[in-house]
Amino acid sequence: MLHLEAIEHRFEGRSAGAPPALDIPSLSMKAGRLTVIRGPSGSGKTTLLYVLSGLVRPTSGQVRWDSVDIAGLGEGARDRWRRRNAGVVFQNFNLIEEMSPLGNVTLAAYFSAFTDSHVRARGRSLLEQFGVPDEARHVSSYSRGEQQRVALARALVFDPPILFADEPTASLDEANSAELCQSFKRLASEGRTVVAVSHDPLLIEAADAVVRLDHGRVVERELVA
Amino acid sequence: MNPFPVVLSLLNRNRVTLIFFVVLITFAVGLGIAITTQERAVRQGSARAADKFDLVIGSPGSPFDLVLASVYARPAAMGLVDGEMLARIMAEDSIDFAAPIAFGDSASGYPIMGTTPQFVEHLSGGIEEGRLFTSAYEAVLGANVRLDLGQHLHAAHDGFDSEEMLHEGTIEVVGRMARTHSAWDNVVVVPVEQVWGSHGLPTGHAPGDERIGPPFVTDQLPGVPAIVVKPATVPAAYGLRNAYRTDATQAIFPAEILVQLYALLGDARAIMSFLALATQVLVVAAILSGVMIILQLYRTRFAVLRALGATAGYVFLVAWSYVALLILAGAVLGLGLGAGVSWAVSGYLEAQSGIAIPVTISWQEVQLVLMLIGAGAALAVLPAVAIYRQPVVEGLR
Structure with missing residues (x-):
């Protein structure tokens, strides 16, 4: 379970009197659930996602994953934690266009301790599972739906227990969005903690829990299932 | 950690710009390599071309003119050493031989050098085609002279082959010297008697005597602008040089002149090498600015x-390898380009002068390239640090 305790985050350079970007006394995201974070622009959704994933260290408070306080780790330790425990999917996929789908999926092998052959076998299996043809051509020549599935396969290549997604359906059509929602549901049902920032009604409908933010505060929590 | 797949993907983008960067570095490095290799090649080539000219004696005047005219076949207006002096030098005990050198005429656009059969043998080591001249009306060609054996040449007085300046009679080409790697590969060599005779002078032999070469008859010897002496020993060489540095003659080791020229060349090389290195550093610095902008993209x-x-260290390694690879590629290609240009220049100079200009890549050039690669690798830290320090979240926005 991911648990936030007394989180406050202020951006550097903002005046001391300005309200914090995040002010969350307590929030939990359980394993086996798809949690969607929603809220208006500027409400702190993406900042919360970055805090949860260890990309941003909050000004104060704790982010606990099991017994580890991610917010208390140094930058290198947070990188390692993320590599071992989390996958990230971005709104614009952020694939390396000059690489093949398999090259993108196995990218993290170049900076991890995993053996290349093991990662490649896992990458091929994921591409097959998500229905993306494993060809040598550049990933930029694939459809947007296929590119987002490549991005999802990349996030799952080390079989992480947590999956973070930032507006994952924002640049997909309805059919591809629906397919991705199903994938997220399935991944959560396998026991992962899936956290997505989204406005997409399809994804919100598929969620097990919805957290609504406004001005950096949690204004509504809804447990759907 | 393996940065190269990511580095290669980055290099794949902006290929045209990156190729342009590499080409700039290649040209900057190539310039430096061409300067240093060419300077050394000219030095070695000119020294080798003077190898067979141990001691040159002429009338007082410019020692540079004397060496240029006799060794490098660049005729100049010079005073003459009189016949009596020539006879005295040829009679020296401490020499292997002394050969008069006469010049100033031309045939079919090539300079004519008059000397003795003995000096032709000494200079070329033998005749490669045909035979050596045996009469005053025969000639042998330098290895680069584009004339044919059996051809009859008209000697002209002014170097322009003007009709009104032609000497009487013809000279038959009977042979071609083996390559000497000297300026004499570009000249027509005739017996010195031919030059004397065509100018209406005595030929060094009794009237009616058609022989060529020594021994000469002293009172039939005209003056010559230069005499090449092969001393029997090193002490003899110094003795002769001292003995013929008089009011009537100057005696020069061509190496002495070359040393002065090389000192000049050396100074010029030091300045040009510095400028080339400065150019390289400036080019690399300018390119680094461009690379920093590209990396921001x-x-x-x-x-x-x-x-x-990925750790910040991995990202640093990717950015550093990206920049360092560009500089490495430019430096290595520049080494090849510089050597290629130098070889081309040498080929041109060799065709022009006949002097072999041997281009070699030495430790000095390798050092130059290694210095640039080292400086580039050090400077590549700057954009890598800029990327390393960049907040992740800013990049994701």
Whole structure:
């Protein structure tokens, strides 16, 4: 379970009197659930996602994953934690266009301790599972739906227990969005903690829990299932 | 950690710009390599061309003119050493031989050098085609002279082959010297008697005597502008040089002149090498500025790597390898280009002068390239640090 305790985050350079970007006394995201974070622009959704994933260290408070306080780790330790425990999917996929789908999926092998052959076998299996043809051509020549599935396969290549997604359906059509929602549901049902920032009604409908933010505060929590 | 797949993907983008950067470095390095190799090649080539000219004696005047005219076949207006002096030098005990050198005429656009059969043998080591001249009306060609054996030449007085300046009679080409790697590969060599005779002078032999070469009859010897002496020993060489540095003659080791020229060349080389190195550093610095801008375009990509769990060290390594590879490629290609240009210049100079200009890549050039690669690798830290320090979240926005 991911648990936030007394989180406050202020951006550097903002005046001391300005309200914090995040002010969350307590929030939990359980394993086996798809949690969607929603809220208006500027409400702190993406900042919360970055805090949860260890990309941003909050000004104060704790982010606990099991017994580890991610917010208390140094930058290198947070990188390692993320590599071992989390996958990230971005709104614009952020694939390396000059690489093949398999090259993108196995990218993290170049900076991890995993053996290349093991990662490649896992990458091929994921591409097959998500229905993306494993060809040598550049990933930029694939459809947007296929590119987002490549991005999802990349996030799952080390079989992480947590999956973070930032507006994952924002640049997909309805059919591809629906397919991705199903994938997220399935991944959560396998026991992962899936956290997505989204406005997409399809994804919100598929969620097990919805957290609504406004001005950096949690204004509504809804447990759907 | 393996940065290269990511580096290659980055290099794949902006290929035209990056190729342009590499070409700039290649040209900057090539310039430096061409300067240093060419300077050394000219030095070695000119020294080798003077190898067979141990001691040159002429009338007082410019020692540079004397060496240029006799060794490098660049005729100049010079005073003459009189016949009596020539006879005295040829009679020296401490010499292997002394050969008069006469010049100033031309045939079919090639300079004519008059000397003795003995000196032709000494200079070329033998005749490669045909035979050596045996009469005053025969000639042998330098290896580069584009004339044919059996051809009859008209000697002209002014070097322009003007009709009104032609000497009487013809000279038959009977042979071609083996390559000497000296300026004499570009000249027509005739017996010195031919030059004397065509100018209406005595030929060094009794009237009616058609022989060529020594021994000469002293009172039939005209003056010559230069005499090449092969001393029997090193002490004899110094003795002769001292003995013929008089009011009537000057005696020069061509090496003495070359040393002065090389000192000049050396100074010029030091300045040009410095300028070339400065150019290289400036080019690399300018390119680094461009690379820093290009790397900023990739900041999302670097941020994504971080988001996927890459350490800041890995991102630093990718950015550093990217810049260092560009500089390495330019430096290595520049070494090849510089050597190629130097070889081409040598080929041109050799065709013009006949002097072999041997281009070699030495430790000095390798050092120059290694210095640039080292400086480039050090400077590549700057954009890498800029990427390393970039907040991940900013890159993801």
